[in-house]
Every structure is written in structure tokens, then in C-alpha cells.
Amino acid sequence: MSEPVDLLVVGGGINGAGIARDAAGRGLSVLLVEKDDLASHTSSASTKLVHGGLRYLENFEFRLVAESLREREVLLRAAPHIIWPLRFVMPHEPEMRPKWMLRLGLAFYDRLGGPRSLPGSHGVDLRQPPHRGVLQERLVKGFEYSDCWVEDSRLVVLTAMDAKERGATILTRTECTDLDRSGEHWRATLRDASGERVITARAVINAAGPFVDQVAKTALGSGTPAHLRLVKGSHIIVPRAFAGEHAYIFQQPDKRIVFAIPYERDFTLIGTTDMLFEGDLDAVTISAEERDYLRAAASRYFRSGIAEDEIVHSFAGVRPLYEDHSAKNSTVTRDYVFEVDADDGAPILSVYGGKITTYRQLAQHALAKLGKHLPIPGTEWTAQAPLPGGDMTDGDFSRFLWEASENYRWAPPEMLQRLARAYGTRIEAILGGASGLGDLGVFFGRDLYSAELEYLIAHEFARTAEDALWRRSKLGLHLGAETISAVEDWFAARFA
Incomplete structure (x- = not known):
């Protein structure tokens, strides 16, 4: 890259990938650099929701909720394989929020943001199946409403894929260690496993998430007037706690809410927390206090409760929230703010806050x-453009899955369902040349073959077993230690 790029994007989370995609689609030359893997920090540690943010109504963030509800529809059309509708059931607790408040808030939520394809809210009798026997007997009435599930890290990867296919250069495991403004250009020092090099860019967008203050300080010395509040959110994963494809939203005595969501067919995802974070951003883990909080939050509602030894996995991430000086971490705005510095020549724009x-x-x-x-x-173009794999007829995933089952009759149904959900129409790049399982290369276990790993390397920027098993997929939850070790050995040999 001897010629200057138009735009250097620092950060390979959802915001950086989205900016790179949009800019590349408009004809700019774009270079995105990420010091680790795509979505390896905040963007893979979310509650996995594309939602309007029902609880933000209490903070009077009506613009953010309206924008989010409109975007929920746009993203559902763009990626129906990794985003799908989910019904949420909120048990009514009189001492938490009065029934009239919940009813009014949901009625507003149903109407805010314009037309939508998802069904509206209504009351629900918790004494009837599928809630009877799952929730504690004191819980009699509740409310049900719609939002969407998203495979968060896959959303980032697909967005980066689309950026690359439109001309952007995506460099993972490449850190921007220095930014020096020289008139109308930035000189950026990039470091990867092979060493350092310098590139020039006409503009920089700092979308480094929780590291945005660090990058701003590197570029400007004193940083920007805006700052972050780093708030850690943690989740636990337990064996499937209830039947059905609905999720629960549980109100807590501290006015927070905790979700319990069907996860990876065999599990339930419970989260999240809101704790001020001041530690090492490269070593974010759940604390014992958070584990106890989430177990207690769910046990307050589930009849059987959640025991410590039921936790099979956990994850934590740091939300890079714009510091608005709210008294509580849970009420800090999830909106975004930009800071632009262009007084001395080439511009740099830093992104604070935001949500998937x-x-x-x-x-x-x-x-x-x-x-x-x-x-x-x-001009703006992304609202009507599907993400890779999302170009299905009428966005109908069920129809697509049926057609895939006709095309690949030799593939086990459970395997085909997983691959269709992950790759959508791009499934052909994995299965298209095969006439049976024996054509898919090395078999590792469950339904994982080396053909899928080769696809992840060629198209989805995967370089390690962790990339493949925990971000491009969640197979790490399902595979035993011996199988995971075999995948690690395969990657080591592949990149030897």
C-alpha cells in the first residue's frame, strides 16, 4: 500500500466493520485493522439481541429506541439466517413496576419507529403451559412482546466480508501502534507477526471500542473532549432451563433486568450485569460476584433455581459507553457520540458508545x-443490501432450508440446519462440490469437517481454532476437549 488509502478504520468490532463496509460500498479505498480477531472483544460478548431497547424508554431515550426498532427491521431483512424473531415473556412483579406502566410501555414500544413485521405485545397467563411448572407459583400474570436474536460475532464477520468484497482491505491481528498527522495525511504504524510497516491515510476513523480513548491519545496526545465509561457485562450459560423458543426477561430489585434466552439448542443464556470496569481490557472475565448475581436473578423466578455447578460456560465483555455522568451504570446512554479533530489537517473521527x-x-x-x-x-446504500448469505427469496429462511434439504439430501438434518443458519446461501461454498460426507475432508466430531474450516479461513478471516469454534460458531460449547485439541492441531499444521 504505497498509495495513501482514503480511510483507515481502527477496530474490528461491529462499528468498525460497519463503517468499513459502508465506505467501501461508496467507492472509498478502505483499510481496516484489528489488533486481535474480528469481534474478539465487546462485539462477541453481547446478549445476542437486535432490539429496540424496551428499558431505555424509562430513561426517555425515545430517539434511540425508535431508531433501534427501525434498524431491527432492516437487519432482519439483511441477514435472516443469523437474525430471527424471538418472543420475550416478562413476568409481572407488582413491587417492581406497576402493571399499568408495563402495559403502557409495551403499547408505546409496539408503535414507536413505524411499520414492523413482528407481532405486537399482549398479556399472558403464566399458570398455563409452557410457563406452568417453570416459573415460581407466585408469578401469575405477565406480558409478551417481540424482538430479535442475532449471532453477534457472525454479524461482525459477515459485515467485514461484505466490506472486503466491495474492495476494503481487512487486516486482523494487526495493531495500529502509532498515528502521526502530517498535513493532509495520517502516517500509521502497523504491527503484525511479521513486523512493522507504515501506511498513509487521508482520514482515520477510531472505532476501537473500549480502546477508543487509547487510540485517540496516541493520535492527538491529549485525547478528545469525550470519554468512555467502561461497564462490564457478563453472562452465564447453563443447561436448558425451560422448553419452548421464547425468552424470559426478569425484573430485579435493583431496577435492572436480566434475560434468560434459549441458546445453542441445549443451553440457556443468562445475562447481563453492569459493573464499572477498571482492569486490563485484554483480560476481561466474569467475577464470582457476577456469577452469584446472575444465579440469584434467575433463581428469583425459576422454580428450580440455578446452582453454581450448573454453569457450563461464561463470558464477559466491556461496553464502551459514552460518559454522560449518569448515577448508575445501567442508565448510562447506549447512544453514540462522535468527536472529530480536523483543526490541524487530516481528520480523525472517534466513535464513543453505540450498540449492535x-x-x-x-x-x-x-x-x-x-x-x-x-x-x-x-450515497447511503446499506439499508437495502443483504449481508453475505442473506440473499434469500423474500428473506424466507424456512423456504431456504427446505430447498437446501432438497439439494443436499445426503447431509444430516441437524448438520444442515446449523450450516444454513451460519452461512445462509453461502452454504454452497462448503457443500456445493460434495456428494456425501466423505467429500468434506477431515471429520473432527459432531458435524464438523475440515471443509467448513477451510471456508472460514478462505472467506471469514479465521486463523485459529478459537476463531472458528467460539466466534464463527459456538461449536466449542458442544465439542469435547479431545475434539477441540484436534481442531487446534489442525490449525497449527495448516499455518505451519
């Missing part, structure tokens, strides 16, 4: 903001 649901709008707004300092060709 609004990443596409954030990208549009970031480029509009940058456009005041750098010519941005083209």
Missing part, C-alpha cells in the same frame, strides 16, 4: 460527519 442494533445507522452518520472534512462519494 444501530451499527448500520452509526456508520452512515459517521461518514456524514466525516464528509464535512473529506469528500465522500456516493
